[in-house]
Amino acid sequence: MSPTRNRTDEQLIVSIPADVDQPDKILYGLTTRQLAILAGTAAVCLWVFLTLGPLVPFSVLVALLVPVLAVGFVLAVARHDGMTLDRYALAALRHLRAPKERVTAGESVQPPPAWCRMRGRLPEPLRLPVRAVRQDGALELASGGVAVIVSAGTLTFGLRTPGEQAGLVAVFGRWLNSLDAPVQILVQARPIDLTGLADHITQHAPALPDPALEQAARGHAAFVTELGAAHDLLIRHVLVVITGHIPASAPASVLPWRQRERRRVGRDSAAAVALRRAAEAVQNLAALAVPAAVLDGEGATTVLTESLSPGDLHLVDGTSPNDVITHRQEA
Known part of the structure; x- marks a missing residue:
């Protein structure tokens, strides 16, 4: 690559301040939220180990703890579309629980009379941003x-x-x-x-x-x-x-x-x-x-x-x- 090409590439780079809303890294590049998830996973595994260790074989105990550790580690470290996986899972859960039908109404949608048989859930009022x-x-x-x-x-x-x-x-x-x-x-x-x-x-x-x-x-x-x-x-x-x-x-x-x-x-x-x-x-x-x-x-x-x-x-x-x-x- 020629020196002229390098100078041109350097001119097209502009420094933008870092995103101040990004969470701070506390330990080993992990945020407080990630450390809390890992600590909670470790506490659950320790409790299972101390409770079930004397009662079940070691192989069964490992089979129980490995999926828990894997889920906790993936939730803390993995990301999807720039969002941590735990936040993504919570957003997906809220989306599944949220009503899918909305209508223009004042305060709330009135339920049908007792003699009317209704299937499904009532629609929610439409709230525009x-x-x-x-x-x-x-x-x-x-x-x-x-x-x-x-x-x-x-x-x-x-x-x-x-x-x-x-x-x-x-x-x-x-x-x-x-x-x-x-x-x-x-x-x-x-x-x-x-x-x-x-x-x-x-x-x-x-x-x-x-x-x-x-x-x-x-x-x-x-x-x-x-x-x-x-x-x-x-x-x-x-x-x-x-x-x-x-x-x-x-x-x-x-x-x-x-x-x-x-x-x-x-x-x-x-x-x-x-x-x-x-x-x-x-x-x-x-x-x-x-x-x-x-x-x-x-x-x-x-x-x-x-x-x-x-x-x-x-x-x-x-x-x-x-x-x-x-x-x-x-x-």
Whole structure:
């Protein structure tokens, strides 16, 4: 490998601070949770050994203790999709116990009358994570926070020169280092319909000053139509969700109307902070030549509505020149 290649690879590396939410390693690279699981497993095995040791043969005792040790070790050390196996098992258990059918209801679903015979469990009320959508685009979350959605475009990173790529990585790294609140980046691949683009070109083709240009425009419209009919085209849809924290609620001794006023002021201040962070994110993405915009209330409602029906096709009628369109390849 040439020295130039090594220098280029070094330029594309940006140091990002470590995740401060990661649990601390206490002993031999193990966290407190892992040590507690191993200690509990050892205590159970010791109790079984002391209790059953004088009563059963040693081979039977080993056959009983080896699976217990293996399960405890796997729960403490193994990981699945970045999650420790004990947390994954608890999440799977909660998912199995949780109701699978939910309906729009106020507080709770009323049971049927005594004469009605029901099979299965009652459905649970549907609790959406978003409680309200403000006109400025801020989402009031059911958990008590505020979120703002930024719609971003994409750029052709592979077609840039090594120096341009290093600059883009450095700018993106500086933006990540400047974040002081949780940010979620969601990348979706959505189908796109080029029929509207082809119709637009066909309608404006007669207004071109030269017949050759008109013929070329009609040929391009025919090519776009054939391309959309022959392939499943995808467009990347990037969403950046920026959150804001609402201050703690007032103590119970405060009068009720004062509590409502404080909650309203807290939501407004959290929304203002989230919108300011969203505007800063748009500016930082603009430095990367990535088009971005903060979604208002209507745009945020559209995104939430489409997210509630992921199986439906939401075809796009057209695309901007900066958007990247790819071809879906069947497995």
